[in-house]
Amino acid sequence: MSHEQLPSSHSADHRTGFWQELPRALSVKAISTGVVAALFGCSGPALIVISAANAGHLTNGQTVAWLFAVYFLGGLISLVMAIRYRQPITGAYSIPGAAIMSVALVSIPFAEAVGAFIMSGVIVLLLGVSGLIGRIMRWLPMPIVMAMIAGALIRFGVGAVESVGAAPLIAGTALVAFFLASRFLNSVPPVLVAAVVGFVVAYFSGAVQSADVDIAMVAPQFTLPHFSFDAFMAISVPLAALVIGAENAQATGVLMAEGYRPPVNAMTVISGIGGILAGALGGHNANIAGPMTAICASEQAGDDRDKRFGATLVNGVLFCLFGLFAGMAVPLILALPKALIASVAGVAMIGVLLAAFQQAFTKSVGYQVGAFVALVVAMSKLSLLGISSPFWALVAGILVSELLGEAAKTRKHREAAGPAAEH
Template structure:
């Protein structure tokens, strides 16, 4: 039955069910996938947030509060969604959103930006409660969604290659370990082998970075929001569009590519609630994360799709811990070399990308022209009106298909009812 006929929020097995079976699904593969996703989310993206805080001349306490909001609530979202739906629906925050805010803080005082963060959460919540996003995702053809995912995530695959030029011995060792482990060592996840060998190479070559994050262990300092029309138009609206049109859309597409029936309305609603709560704490949002959902839902998290939600739980624990101890942990994590982190993240997404390309360009699925347009727009990383490429990829692909390929068989539309994959 269509989720829209059963209420705003798609039903799931329930948190009790997820908790009951969690111990049986916690293993080396789910643990390593959750760890890799957490390292990815707690390294480079954290530096973007710290840079944005510097642009706005925030105090160390305000910066720590920002990190506490986005990582603590992002981890909480992972717990709730993964355990309730028994799917690897992973929470975090919008990385492009942090870049958007960095530019805005040069113009707006931080209290007005905080007010805009809250308003962005309200917009996302309304879109989820009305079911509008779920209806759009059910209407969009599957090849266009999958092409958007391929185009948006391909940069991680390319990043694994370009990282070799930046740190040849370390990244090269990690990549070789990944494929050798995939071929010969079945009991150890290849992504864990890559990470361990990469860290050993870092230690042997002295490639650890220096502690220049500039944050000491201080208490969070919260900022009272101020609500203005200018900040609503310049920050809140673009940020809300980024959440639903980039992050949530990517996560939905990734889950569909892995044959999970994504609960789109619930994902949008909890992203709205997370955005509101994060805003009041001084963070720009807390929502479903595309790249980290891709890592936790890939085959690197185990062959049994029904157990991969445990990877998201592991990620949530690490994310929440990172937020709580941000002042002490950030400088340590940022000492890890960026090329190694990027390479391991790219390796973890190989099978997600393969499935996305296969689904996007299967002749039987149709919508090939629209899918190609979505692919190249997503790969372009273009930002128009402050809105990032994944949104425009879906829009452009749908418009082109409507002009030259519509209608097509109903089976090419995504299915988003919330029955656990099995």
Template sequence: MKSISDNLRNTPKYLNGKTFSTGVLAAIFGCTGPALIIIGGARDAGLTTEQMISWLFAVYFFGGLIGIYMALKYKQPIVGAYSIPGAVLVAAGLQSYSLNEISGAYLAAGIIVLILGLSGLIGKIMNWLPVPIVMAMIVGAMIKFGTDMIISIQGAPLIVGGAIIAYLLSSRLIPKLPPILIAFIVGCILAAFTGQFQMGEMQTSLALPQILMPVFNIEAIMSVGIPLALLVIGAENAQSIGVLMAEGYKPPINAMTVISGIGGIVTSFFGGHNANIAGPMTAICASEESGDKEGRYASVLINGILFGAFGLVAGVAVSFVVALPSVLVATVAGLAMVGVLVTSLQTAFTGKKFQIGAFFSLIIAMSGISFFGVSSPFWALIGGVLVSLILESKDFNVGTKNDEDDQEELSQVSI
């Protein structure tokens, strides 16, 4: 493996239209809808503007740093951000606990994830999980990006339809230009033409992030901290690992878990719920839209820089986030997922093994169910494996991963 400095020196040759556009579009996706979830949760909980901005700073700035570090360390498109369903979970928790107590739950979650990563357990489990079941989970968890894109046609047929047509035509007629970027530009032009940009009152003042001391509350840890840890591992990391596998990478599973734990520990002191490896944005940067496989990590550097900048100027940037039409963001995200979804579907259902388990993994992930605060991707893996153990036990070939593989995974923890 090349060193970080070597990969950084080689990065300029991979910075092109494709890596730039997917990096920018991943950042646009991550800085719009997900940011609004945090803003809404902070307002509902009665947090001050300073506390809300500190939360945004923590997850975006440190999430960006995680992505930049992992991309340069492993030369893979591993994006850092935060858990989107985790933001929904903790927004509800803020209704019952103080910010310091919730931050104590964040800290506990980070410690749990860190310990599991250092133990090497997550890497062993992911290596054992049947690939078709993992790929089916990816399709089920991310198919909503495709369906949301189609649903958006009802609300804004000109914007969404124009963006999709621009994507298809540019893919066919001018393949050297990133079709995703062209679709976004066309969508923006149409949105401006139809007056869909919601330019409200702009905030121009900067607010500094606040450092606070987490307070451990057993109830908060049980109701928020443990479910958050499971979300980070069972949703975000699992999706990212599956996406990278689908694109032909060998992801550093244990290292991804360790860095997500460290991110959760650091952000807790700023009132942020967790900076970790991000599933949907990894899917965008790892897709064929990013160009050659070897250089796709460069898109993460673009994304990380934009994420970090968004965190630093969150108070001002939020005004621009609110202005973007949600239908345009949904459309771009859906188009960016096309390659990942097709590849994952092929991997999940082309072979003959684990087909029933993969089907159950698919429908469980699509259902969006949540038990004990843990979302459907985690239960999709559990359900798919259980079904295959009952009906397809002959497909399991225990021991296919030898000690060498386990040792390689453990060696990747040295982050």
């Protein structure tokens, strides 16, 4: 089956029609997981965008336009992909991309940055239309991809542990509630229990406080793009590499780890279109997002993987609303303790991380050393040429595997084992 085909092995589900499937997809587990994903995406990441806007001395109207662009379009991508493919392919924007804008906007005028945002989307769109990304993803050794996913997402698990050190009562109670619910409450999503219990503890302990964010309730102010070679090299190229090498690659790997057949080229195309439209509105990009997809694709979103797209639908609606009411919503979301969000997001990743580790380091599939190298590089804070560690994890893992001859050994082993060894 092609990566571009619909994922489910139950073709009847797709003949039934979206509206017939919707009630079953919007289960309590899917809704609660979609809310958790939205809380994660609308908290710390929003502050990174605001910080980048402040570094570029943007007006409140330009900042609100930026938030509107990335959140509304990111939510729209979620809705489109979930409805079209019935997979938890979740849209947002590149968080590392927002972070590098804090540096770029110090020296690059915002009008030139807007032009560079648009050009970045054009690059991604052309790569998607050409089908090149799909061919690359089919060529990549799956153990190395899974190791990259494990390394890139392990920070969520570590973040959950560190949140206990930062706020022992809030995070600790949330984690205990999650594991107790996992054991004794089969009918209630453990991640929902953890979020509710953690919020109650945080509220009564006085940890829920208004955030000091200077965004007035003003109309979005859009900026006419100006195109320059300097901005293209400083922003367009690294941002496109982040969207493809970090976000889309993570999302694709996560979906494969959960048993889906993601439409890789379509994911790249819509990320390119989202980048162009977001750039035109003054946002750095809107694309398929790795961490958001990981949360919505996890087993916390439901036992039936064919219905987990409901979590993406919920997340998409909440993202759209957040984008529409950014000036009002940002302070409310940021009032929640970071430790609570980190702990809940961490436990939501357990299933994805377990699947990634198991598929990366199963001895029978080979690539052991290459997968380990990919793991540690993805876990690092390596950044070269403006591109973050997930991309370099794939490069390093493949390079080491080739140097050690792991790929050749794996091919010989499969040939010797016969057709039964092929997957």
